[in-house]
Amino acid sequence: MSKKNENRAPKQSFAMINRNYWRMFFKVVRLSPTFAIGGFLVEGVLWGINRVVNMYFTLHLFNAIDEGKPLSELLRIILYVAIWQICFQLVDKIYFQIMRPILHYRLNYNIHKELFEKAKTLDISCYDDPEFYNDFVWSMEESSERAIRVIENINKMARAAVAFFAAIAALATADTDAVVIVVLCAMGVIGCVVNHVGNKVSYMARKERTPLYRKQSYINRAYHLPDYAKEIRLSRADELLVREADENNDELVRVGQKYGVKYFLLYGLFNNVLMEVASLGITFYMFICLLRGSIQLGTFAASVGIVWQVRHSISEFVERLAKFPEHSLFLEKYYGFLSYEPKVVSGEREVDSLRSLELKNVSFSYDFSSNPKYRWHKADHVVRTVEGGKDALTGVSLKIEKGEKIAIVGYNGAGKTTLIKLLMRLYDPTDGEVVYNGRPLPEYRLDEYRDKIGCVFQDFKLFDASIAENVMGGDYDAERDGERVKEALCAAGFSDKLATLSAGIDTHLGCEFSEGGINLSGGEGQKVAIARVFARPYELWIMDEPSSALDPVAEYELNQSILEHAKDKTVIFISHRLSTTRMADRIYMFDSGRLIEAGSHEELMQTDGKYAEMFRLQAEKYK
Numbered sequence: 001m002s003k004k005n006e007n008r009a010p011k012q013s014f015a016m017i018n019r020n021y022w023r024m025f026f027k028v029v030r031l032s033p034t035f036a037i038g039g040f041l042v043e044g045v046l047w048g049i050n051r052v053v054n055m056y057f058t059l060h061l062f063n064a065i066d067e068g069k070p071l072s073e074l075l076r077i078i079l080y081v082a083i084w085q086i087c088f089q090l091v092d093k094i095y096f097q098i099m100r101p102i103l104h105y106r107l108n109y110n111i112h113k114e115l116f117e118k119a120k121t122l123d124i125s126c127y128d129d130p131e132f133y134n135d136f137v138w139s140m141e142e143s144s145e146r147a148i149r150v151i152e153n154i155n156k157m158a159r160a161a162v163a164f165f166a167a168i169a170a171l172a173t174a175d176t177d178a179v180v181i182v183v184l185c186a187m188g189v190i191g192c193v194v195n196h197v198g199n200k201v202s203y204m205a206r207k208e209r210t211p212l213y214r215k216q217s218y219i220n221r222a223y224h225l226p227d228y229a230k231e232i233r234l235s236r237a238d239e240l241l242v243r244e245a246d247e248n249n250d251e252l253v254r255v256g257q258k259y260g261v262k263y264f265l266l267y268g269l270f271n272n273v274l275m276e277v278a279s280l281g282i283t284f285y286m287f288i289c290l291l292r293g294s295i296q297l298g299t300f301a302a303s304v305g306i307v308w309q310v311r312h313s314i315s316e317f318v319e320r321l322a323k324f325p326e327h328s329l330f331l332e333k334y335y336g337f338l339s340y341e342p343k344v345v346s347g348e349r350e351v352d353s354l355r356s357l358e359l360k361n362v363s364f365s366y367d368f369s370s371n372p373k374y375r376w377h378k379a380d381h382v383v384r385t386v387e388g389g390k391d392a393l394t395g396v397s398l399k400i401e402k403g404e405k406i407a408i409v410g411y412n413g414a415g416k417t418t419l420i421k422l423l424m425r426l427y428d429p430t431d432g433e434v435v436y437n438g439r440p441l442p443e444y445r446l447d448e449y450r451d452k453i454g455c456v457f458q459d460f461k462l463f464d465a466s467i468a469e470n471v472m473g474g475d476y477d478a479e480r481d482g483e484r485v486k487e488a489l490c491a492a493g494f495s496d497k498l499a500t501l502s503a504g505i506d507t508h509l510g511c512e513f514s515e516g517g518i519n520l521s522g523g524e525g526q527k528v529a530i531a532r533v534f535a536r537p538y539e540l541w542i543m544d545e546p547s548s549a550l551d552p553v554a555e556y557e558l559n560q561s562i563l564e565h566a567k568d569k570t571v572i573f574i575s576h577r578l579s580t581t582r583m584a585d586r587i588y589m590f591d592s593g594r595l596i597e598a599g600s601h602e603e604l605m606q607t608d609g610k611y612a613e614m615f616r617l618q619a620e621k622y623k
């Protein structure tokens with residue numbers, strides 16, 4: 001694509017812009033009718049009428065003075081306007097200061113709730129795709145604000161239209177020369193053209209600024225998130241970040257200057273000078289008419305306000321109109337995100353107890369461009385293209401029977417975690433199939449299937465909630481589950497730490513929202529994550545490096561605990577520590593995405609292959 005085209009806003013048809021806009025408008029009407037209709041009546045109609053009232057007030061007051069009307073008549077006009085102003089201000093303040101913030105929160109929450117629901121159904125592959133992920137983050141961050149701005153836009157356009165037509169009508173009814181009305185309309189047209197050009201300039205400016213803002217936000221995060229605090233103090237990352245921040249800032253200043261000059265030439269010089277000349281011209285022309293006696297004093301006085309009114313209404317209307325494509329661009333992505341159809345879909349079959357789980361000649365690649373199944377949103381967009389696109393797993397066949405303890409071993413990048421993801425049906429294989437109790441896994445109900453699996457990921461996450469809630473999740477009930485949580489924590493080796501906590505399992509983890517919250521060490525956190533598996537009657541336990549953050553004693557105890565509690569369970573664990581794998585019934589050794597060896601520890605040692613080599617290397621280190 002040429003540089004010129006790159007900077008252009010994507011072309012959107014008028015129909016598309018309209019469809020996106022009204023779709024959002026009616027969504028807000030559905031989610032919060034008071035917000036949409038109340039806003040339209042107050043911000044649009046009432047404000048528009050207020051401008052008209054002020055205009056007519058000037059017209060009538062000055063005409064009354066000109067016609068030599070008695071003081072009582074003048075006071076009556078002033079009284080009517082005062083009553084109107086008091087009522088208007090009252091309604092305006094009640095709406096903006098009391099009602100609008102509340103309606104705003106509700107609307108915001110309803111829009112986000114819908115996004116949360118959608119986010120839960122997304123395929124994990126969506127998180128691997130930067131383009132989709134950007135749209136997702138953008139939708140999460142901006143949707144409610146955009147919804148409000150769409151409504152505001154419509155209201156302000158209504159306000160500007162009411163004020164514009166009322167101003168023209170006021171001039172027409174006050175016998176103003178047609179020349180004035182023609183010049184005012186011409187100002188409207190010029191305003192439209194200037195705004196159209198200005199809109200393109202704004203788009204280009206935003207496009208140049210967006211990556212710079214992102215970088216700035218990344219650097220800001222690095223300084224305020226606790227995750228980075230240690231590195232920044234102890235490594236030389238600080239220098240790197242400051243240098244990046246300086247360069248980024250210089251670039252922002254350059255972009256600011258470049259577009260500042262463009263804005264000045266377009267709006268400051270061209271538009272302002274032209275509009276000023278036209279406004280002064282009209283005022284001068286009206287003054288001549290007044291001197292000639294062809295118009296009244298009121299018409300002259302009002303015309304000064306009306307010219308300003310028309311100018312303001314035009315620029316407000318056009319400015320709002322110019323926002324349509326920008327909002328529509330966002331809305332297109334937002335609706336694209338909402339209409340995303342998950343590719344890993346649930347089957348209908350009820351999930352019976354696990355008897356066997358089998359991989360039949362399974363291959364998997366994160367290069368989704370080769371997999372039409374992962375096309376989304378627009379027909380020509382593919383989730384992600386990984387350069388080189390090598391398979392993470394190639395032709396893997398293995399079978400796990402109920403009650404077996406299986407160890408998956410291999411060096412980094414061998415495909416172990418990918419295998420686990422396929423077993424949990426976070427992805428479907430690119431080739432081959434996963435078979436549960438003799439039937440293809442996609443035939444089964446997905447939620448029910450995942451409910452049978454307790455999984456501890458290597459990069460487990462704890463939430464800002466109590467220990468008990470972290471173990472049991474949202475349906476934790478203190479009375480029903482308290483004992484179970486304690487037993488699970490004990491089985492995971494957390495009992496010593498628990499004894500030191502005065503609030504016990506109700507201790508809050510994390511200090512972000514709770515003053516009494518605590519932070520756990522890596523190993524302690526891992527134990528809480530492991531307790532999740534012990535706490536529920538899962539049939540299959542999957543543990544990805546469950547002891548990576550544990551010391552050797554804790555690791556030994558955990559292994560004993562797993563053996564004790566998992567007698568009737570099927571257990572699959574990934575471990576680098578081959579001392580752990582000795583307790584497995586069968587070991588699968590992976591290398592570069594391929595299953596290269598399978599058997600018990602003794603069998604693999606006898607084979608004297610890669611596993612034996614790896615085991616000896618580790619044993620060497622322990623000596």
Ligand code: ADP
Nearest residue numbers: 128366386392411412413414415416417418419
């Ligand atoms: P292991 O768990 O054995 O360390 P993984 O299964 O995590 O290995 O990774 C296997 C291969 O797949 C690696 O080459 C890795 O770079 C690649 N990979 C893993 N996750 C992703 C991902 N989300 N996107 C692209 N490639 C990935």
